[in-house]
Amino acid sequence: MRALYLPSLPRNPERHQEQWDQTTVMGARVFGWTALCALLEYxxxxxxxxxxxxxxxxxxxxxxxxxxxxxxxxxxxxxxxKLPITNSDQIVLTTFDPQLRTLATTRRKLQRPDAPVCGLIHSINSERVVFAVLQHYFAGLCEADLLFCSSRAGMRTIDVYIEEVGRLLLPNITYRPRRVLVPLGVTIPLLEPEHRINLRQLLNIGAQETITLFFGRLSQMSKGDLGPMLIALSLLSRRETHTHLVIAGDDKQTNEARRLKALANELGCIQNLTIWPNPSARDKHMLYSGADIFVSPSDNIQETFGLTVAEALSYGLPAVVSDWDGYRDIVSDGETGFLVPSLFPSSLETLEVSDCRISMVEEDSLAQSTTIDIPVLSEKIQSLLHNPALRRQMGRAARQSAEKHYSWPVIVKRYEEVWGESIQAAKTAPCEEDLASAVFRMSLEKSFGHFATGKRNPHCKCFITAEGREWLKRPARFYFLCHLYDPPTPQRFNQMLREIAARPGIPATKVVETLGGNGDHVSTADAQWSLGRLFKYGLVASNEECTVTGDQSGALQAVTRDFGNGTTGSTESSGTNR
Incomplete structure (x- = not known):
């Protein structure tokens, strides 16, 4: 059997937007949901x-x-x-983010060193990702483990983080997980020509008028400043080249629509502009289906791939986008669209990767001072507006590229190919704990042993208490001791308590040895936990926590210590039916 372990499941952000109109729709969330759907379908x-x-x-x-x-x-x-798997089954532990440490811990707890762990990157402009990379060094990861990078630019940034963190560590501590380039996936839609008519009717524009679409989160702070795009629109209008620009996307963060409308009015291009805030999934499909050209002048380093660009290609739209990170992987300049030059300001050298309000302002300032070549942007849009044949040619090439490189069946197949490689690698060289991984093997006793008054002696002698004898008369009570997450096994406690009653003073180690089943680590730990539950509920006491006296019938009774004042008090039953 081949199995995938998913520590959590994403929800559909676009549906939640329609329901509550509060959740910000972000590309990483959209990807997480569509990735889950694709894994289960393909x-x-x-x-x-x-x-x-x-x-x-x-x-x-x-x-x-x-x-x-x-x-x-x-x-x-x-x-x-435990997972319902055998040693011969193949399993991969995967998450939709770069946090591999938790999965590495899960692997260790499952005792499956042959199970690769896998994560993915999204936005990586935060020191949280740097610390995640640092954790990778010490989490007990190996060469069979994976970090999927969605773009060449994103992979290069991760390599920089690895290099910079590695410089601060000892030479024998190396970064072991494999970085593999796998783009994000998109669903190839069914093209519905009637949406072209429906969209133009909604916009109240001519049936033959071209529509240029921007789709993405509307935020100049965390996505992109669309002001230069409006200037490009105004330049086109001055040259008597007309297109209707639709700016659509989530606008819950900053109410960017108001600023954009004011700027468009000032530039004199408001009549050729529609801003469509917070579109539904149905709106999104109609907008992509009815548009002629896609445009996205991204300028923010939080963008790593460009999911909306890949979506645009899947709808057969030629894309005019900034020459930016993952965008340049997706758009083949001159074939599926055009890349517009981008230029960082010289102040870039003074900034650092951080994660606080001040650093967010610095990154916003960086994006707001990053130049997207407006004349080239305007020129490339104009070339597509003036040449319908070129639009159609690039549109066909765009859809073919999406089908070949970004469609979910292709991406899921690639995931499984790489997972298969890692499964084979783990068989020949399974993950082994090294000195570095000890950072995440902190002893609970050393770290928290001082919290309690003390610790029970593992060799203490065990005696049933009067309360314990009452519970033996009512074995249904043992259900209240059962583990929260496992099927109830009250007979385990009944058996253990009867063993202690039959052998007064039996050492705790002998109880565990006798009732620990197979004697492996898990069985022993389970027996120790069960005995601890009996102690916790006062059904068993030890010679160190009680005095032992004989009753009229010679049966042993335990008197437990009152830790509050150092006195002892009898736990003998009053004889009433409880």
Missing amino acids: GTYDAYFVPGLTDQKKEELIEDGLTADSVKRLVAVPIGS
């Missing part, structure tokens, strides 16, 4: 394990848009339980 793995998955969560996923058949592929795993 993936060939036999099981997709999800800890803590409930029937209610399954219903929510169906409401979000997953099919019932897709949801059936998700296998619920009670939190804290």
